[in-house]
Amino acid sequence: MALSLSDLIKHYDRPGPRYTGYPMPPVWTEGFPQEEVAEALARADADPEPLSLYAHLPFCKRRCSYCGCNVVVSPHYSPVDGFLKSLETEVEMWASHLPNRRKAIQLHWGGGTPTYLNVADLRRTFKLITDRFPLLPGAEVSIEVDPTFLEPDQLPALREMGFNRVSFGVQDLDERVQELITRGQTWDQTLTTVRQARDLGFPGVNLDLVYGLPGQTLATFRRTLESTLELNPDRMAIYGFAYLPKVMPYQRSIPAETLPSPELRLDLLLLAVDILEKHGYVAIGMDHFARPGDEMARAVKEGRLIRNFMGYAVAAGSDLLGFGPSAISNVAGVYSQNEKILTKWERDIAEGRFSVHKGHRLDGEDLMRRWLIHELMGTFELRWADLAKRYGIDGPAHFAGAIEELKEEVPFGTVEVRDEGIFITPLGRRFVRNIVQPFDAYLKKLAASTPFSRTV
């Protein structure tokens, strides 16, 4: 069956989870007991594997209209000291529950704008975390950087501390798009920052673009992609804009008529894939691209790619500790998310308890389905023999219903259902969020009421 792009979009363009974890937070329980987190940590303390750490540094100087992050917009620097005191208390609280397990193989700072912090406070943050959770040699130490708010001394300090991967938010280089997203980032800012990172010898320089933004056209996005590639990034992420004005009211300032149609959205993504692949980048999972020699590209080849709440990773611990408001932890089969509102998070910490906004204890079925979904999202294939070896499950029998659902996708050219397993085609990689949905045991109950972003 020869299908047009618009047929594919009509079929696949609907809201759906991003599956950075499984099940996703809408399934989790509000008021999840603190004791569950403490018990999970007691179990995790005996695990010899290293940890992953995430710190959410929520401050921004302004609010970009497209932003989907949990941010605290503060033109004044004064809240930072109190925040860092709370952060130190929180990190100490987690550390005191893990007396035998402190080594970390992955540390990531996101936000917000981590470089909102001045150099002294960047150093203070690094120390308060790594004094309690020392980094192993070879750890991936990464940070998100906004080139519009960066002082000349910040990148050198980060490099000296040991950050080895830096992700620069670019989104789009077109002036009108930058205006519509109220970001105002210039080419010069991007160029200067990337050059500085290269001069400082950061081993990994990532650039993040977003498709589906207001005002984007194929011509403007082509220019953005071509100019960005002149900077020779080691990795690129191409994220779809999550337009959710009901959940994020500030997105209402974006004129709806400036948003690309679903057809153009997919064309923008396909253009990015085409240009990146022509420039020799290897597609990683659903939204990342890497140079063939990059560690992430090698990890895909060797089946070592990991998906967790920070996205795709090469080096990740078996458990993830999240610090700061809204941060997510994943410890010994228990998910928990901190309170999102800064003052609520600070109050919990001041009162000496884990800040738990919501959480979920994964049962055996959840763990098996999470592995399966991440296998499909990371390697684009699932072999029943691997499932049987890992979980002792007869995949075709256990997932007979899901297989029947997937067979309906075969004529769309996105997936192959074979006796040995499920294989997502190169075209299907763009729709992988849809293709894994039959394996989500919760989605049908949730879909109507849950504001997920669109999958295309």
Ligand code: SF4
């Ligand atoms: S700088 Fe980044 S985190 Fe802050 S509002 Fe803009 S997009 Fe959101």
